[in-house]
Amino acid sequence: MATTEDKMALIVPCVAIRGSTGISITQGPPTYEPVSLFTKDDSKVCKTMAFSPMGRYFTWVNGSSVKVVLCETWQVVAEIHRCKVQSVKFSPQDTYLMTWEPFIVSANNSQGGPNLFFWNPENGELIKCFIHKKQIDWEPQWSIDEKICGLLVNNDVVLYEESNFDDAKAFNNKMNVGKIAKFSIAPGAAPYHIVCHMPGKSGPSFGRLFRYPKLPANQPVANKSFFQDDRVDFYWNNQGTSVLLLASTEVDNTGASYYGKQTLHYLDTKGETALVTLSKEGPIHAVQWSPKQTEFIVIYGLMPSKATIYNLQCEPVFEFGTKHRNAIYYNPHGNIVILTGFGNLRGEIELWDTVNRKLIATSDAPDSTLLEWSPDGEHYMTATTAPRLRMSNGFKIWHYTGTLLYERPWNKQEELWEVLWQKFPSDLFKEKPIKYKAVGGIAPSQPQASKQAYRPPSARGKTINFKLHDDVDDPKPSESIPSKNFLKVKKKREAKKAKKEQEAALSQTQSGNVTANGQTNSITKVSSPTTSANYDLTNDPEKNKKIKKINIKLEQISKLKEQQVMGKQLEINQLNKIKKEAELIKELEELIL
Template identity: 45%
Template sequence: MAPTIPLLAVRGSDGTSLLSGPPSCEQHSSFQRDARPSRCVSFSRDGTLFGWCNGLNVSVVKSSDGSLVSTFDLPKATLLDFSPLNNILVTWQPYSKAKDGAQGEANLQLWDLQSGQLIKALYQKKLDSWCPSWSEDEKISVRSVNNELHFYENNDFNLIANKLHMQKVSDFVVSPGGQPSKVAVYVPGSKGAPSFVRLYQYPVLGGPTAALANKSFFKADRVSMQWNKKGSAVLVTSSTEVDKSGASYYGEQTLHFLSVSGETSLVQLQKSGPIYDVVWSPGSAEFCVVYGFMPAKTTVYSLKCEPLFDFGTGPRNAAYYSPQGHILVLAGFGNLRGQMEVWDAKKYKQVSKPEAPDATHFSWCPDGEHVVTATCSPRLRVNNGFKIWHYTGSVLHKQEPAPEGSFPGRPVRYQAAPSQLGTTQATPTQAYRPPALRHLPATPSSKLHEEELPQNLRPGEKSVSKSALKNQRKREAKKAKQELKPKTEPPSDPAHIITSQLEPSCGDPETDKKIKNVKKKLKAIEELKDQRASGKVLQNNQLEKLQKEDQLLKELEELQIEP
C-alpha cells in the first residue's frame, strides 16, 4: 500500500535525504540522511520502497519508517530500478573488459529483495533499454538481446520462454495494464525499405500476420513510443537528425497513432515545425501535443486523431498531466524562461500562470495538488535548488544554495583583518638609488608611464583633465620635497627667492618678449582645454585657438634654443 504522506527524494552534493511531502515539507523523521552524494535514487512504483546507490553500496529502505530492507555491496553501481510488485531489484554498472582483453564481468544484476540473493547476472553493454521491462503482474518480462526480444515468465531468468526475432530490432515497449500483455517493437528502415512499428500480443509473436497493428513510414532515424494507461493504443514520434529541406535545425518529426484494434493514422498537426512533447491523458481517451516553430502550438486530440481543443501559441516545450488527469500544465523550460500555464483539463479553463526560471526538472506529486520544479546539475551549475508549488501558483517550500538576504552588507574596513597567516597585500616598492646617494634625502622620481589617478565620474560631477592631474602631481611632489628639507637649514636670501621666481632670460629683450607672449597664449589654450573637459561648449574662435597649440609649442622651442 502506498504511503499516505507523499515523499520527495533530494539528491545533492550534501548527500541524500527524504522530505515529507506538502504541505509540511519537512525532513522525514524516520530516514537518516546519507552524507555521501548518490549516483542514483529511485522509488518503487507504489512508493513503499526507496533505494539509492552512493558509490559504496546500494541500499533499500521502507519509505514509511526508514527501516532497512536490503543492502548490496556494489560500489560501481550507477543505476537501479524495481520490478512492478517489488520482488526484484535491478542494478546496472558500466561494462568494462578485463585487463587481458577477455570478456568482463556481467554488469546487469537481478536481486531478490526479500532474501538479498542474486537471481541472475547478465551482460548489458548499452545504456539504452538497460532495464528489463515487466508486465504489471510480473508474469512476463522482456529484454532486447542481439536483434531479438527474449521473453521470460514468472521471473525465471534461467529459461527463455519465448523469442521475437526481427532484423535490427531497435526499440520496444511493453504495455501497461493487465493480461493479455502487448508489446510495441520498432525496426529502422534500411536499403530503401521503410521503418515500421508493430504491435504484438503475447504469446502470439510469429510473423507479420500475427501483428495487431503495423505502421510503416520513412524519414525516421529514431522513435519514441508511448502506450496509454489502458494499453489500447500507442503514439509513435519519429525523428530525423537532419531536416533535408533546411526548414528546422532540430531535424524533422512526425507523429503516428496505432491501436490494438488495428487502426493506424498519421496525426495531422496544425503548425509546421518540431514536436517538443507528446503526452497521454491518464484517462487514455485523449493526448496532448506541443509542436511548431516558436511560439509553439498546443492541441488536445481524441483517439480518432481529431483536435478537441487548441490552447493557441506560447513559449512552451513541455506538457504534464496530473496523475488524476484533471489538470494540465504547459511549460517552457530549458532555453525558455520557465513560464507555466496551469489549465483545468476538463473545462479547458486557465487556473494560474506562475514562472519557474532556469527549471530543468518538473514532476507532479501523487496527490494531484502540488508540483516540484528543480534546477539540477550538470544541466545548469548555478541557482541549483528546488521549489514545491501548489498548482494555483503559490510556492510552499524552496531550497536554494544561498537565499537572498542570507549575507547582508557590512561596513567597509580599511585595515587588514587579524590573521596568523599574514597578508597578501603588495608592499610598496622603492626605486633603485646608487650607494653614494643613499645617505641623502629621497627626491620624487620620474616614471616611464604616467598613471591616472582614480576619478569620480558620477553624472553631474566635474571630471579632471589630464593637464590638471599633471599639475596636481607636480604640486604634491613640490610639497613632499619641502617637507624632506632639514629643519636646521638657514633661511634663504629674499633676493634669491625673488630672482628664482622671475622668468629665465636669454639675454635678448626682444626674444624674451616673444617667449612671454607665446607662453601667455599656451596658458590660455590650457584653460580652454579644461573648460572643454568639464563639458562647456566652445565657440569657433576658441576652437581655432586650440588648433594652434602645436604651432605655438614649436615656436617656443625655436625661441628658447635660439643663440
C-alpha cells in the same frame, strides 16, 4: 475509529533530495520537516536514486554500495556491495530491483562479465544476471502484473514468463520478427501487447504491434511504416490499448529544419493506425497521454509553439493557442495539466482544468530544470539542478492554484542534482473537485525577471508600431499557417482541377445539345459554388472565410475518394474525414443561402 479518508489525510508524500551533500528525505506540505527515521547519507558521489512504483522501497547508489530502505520504517533492509552501479529501476509490483553498470572488458576477462542484475529488494539476494552493453534503453520491460519480462538481446526480444529466468525456456519465446531496435510492453492487463521498432536499411522502417503470445512476423495486430527514424520513442495510454510512436531524426537531409525531423504515428490494439497531422511546421517538443486515456496533447512547431489536444481518432479537439512552451505534465488523476517552457524558455507555467478546458492559474518558475507532480495530485515541485545549471540551485513546492508554498535554496558551495516525490499506489489519493481560488502562500526570495521587452534609451517613452513576430504569444485558439508542402500540394491540385474542368467544358461545347431541327446549341460550363475558385459568394467576409475552408475540405475529401476507388487503403482519420462530406455540403448550402 479512523476512517479511510482520515488515514489518507495522515499520509504526507515525502521528498527525496540528492546532491553534493548526499541523500536526505523531507516531508512534503504542510510541515517540510526532515524525516527523523531516515539516516542521511553524507556521500558526495551519490549517482542515482529511485522510489519503487508501489511506494514500498527507496534505493540509492552512494559510490560504494546500493542501499534499500523500507519506506514504512525508513530503515535499511538491504545493502548490495556493487561500487560501479550507474542506474537502478524497480519492477512494476516492487518485486525486483534491477541495476546496471558499465560493461568492462579486461586482460583477465576478454569476454567481459554480467553487468545487468536482478535483486530481491527485501534482502539484497541476487536473482539473475545478464550482459547488456548499452546504457541507453537498458531497462528490462515488464507487463504491469510482472507475468512477462522482456530483454533486447542482439536485435531479438527474449521473453521470460512467470519470473522463470531459465534462458533455455526463454529462447522458445524469442520474438523472431526481424531486426528490432527497440520494444515496449503495454502497461495494460492481459492479453499483453508488445510494440517494436524495426528500422529499414534502404526502404521504410516499421512500427509493429503484436499480441502475446502470437508473435510471428506475419501476425502483427497493427503495422505502420515511416521514414526518418534515427530514434523512436513509445507513449502508451494507461490501459495499454493505444500507443504513439514519435520517430525522430537528428539531421534533416533536406536542410529545411535545424532541429531534424519528427513524425508522430498512432497504433492501437484494434488494428487501427494513423499519422497524427500537425498544423504548424517545426519540431515536436512534447507528447503526453491523459491519465484519463481518451486523449493526448502534442506541443509542436517553431516558437511560439502550438499545443493541441487530440482524440483517439487523431483529430484535434482543442487548441491551447500559440505560446513559448515545450513540456507537458499531467497530474496523477489527469484532471489538471501543466503546460510550460523550460530550457532556453522563460518558465511560465499554465495550469489547465482538462475537463472544462479552462485555465486555472499561471505562475513563473524561471531557470527550472525539473518539474514533478505530487502523488496527491494537488501539489507540484519545480527545481533548478546541476549540472544543467550550477547557479541558484534549489527547489520549490507549489499548489495547483499557482501559489508558492515552500522554497529551499542551496548555497553557492553546494549543488542540487535531483529531487523526487515519494510514490504510492495509484488509487490511494482520490480526485478532488478543482478550486479556482488561490490558497495562501509565500513570496519567492529571488526577484522576478521583468516581462517587458527591452527598449533602447532612444525608444523609451515613445509609441512603437511594430512587433517581433517570433516573440508574440497568442494564447487564444488561432488558425494555423499552412505549411509550404501544403501550399505546394494545394497549387498542384487546383491546377489539375482547372484542367479537368476545361476539358469537360470543351467536350460539352463540341457535343452540344441537339434541337428539334437537328442543329446543336453550344453550351458553356458554369462552375458551381462548391467548385469555383472564387469564394466571395456573399457580402459577409466571415461567411466567405467559412465557405473557403469548407471548399478546401471538400476538395481533400474528393481526392481521398479517388484514392479509395483506385484501391489505396486509407487510414482511420482519412476515413473519418470522408464521412463528414454530407455534413460539410449541408453547412455550405446554408452559408450560401
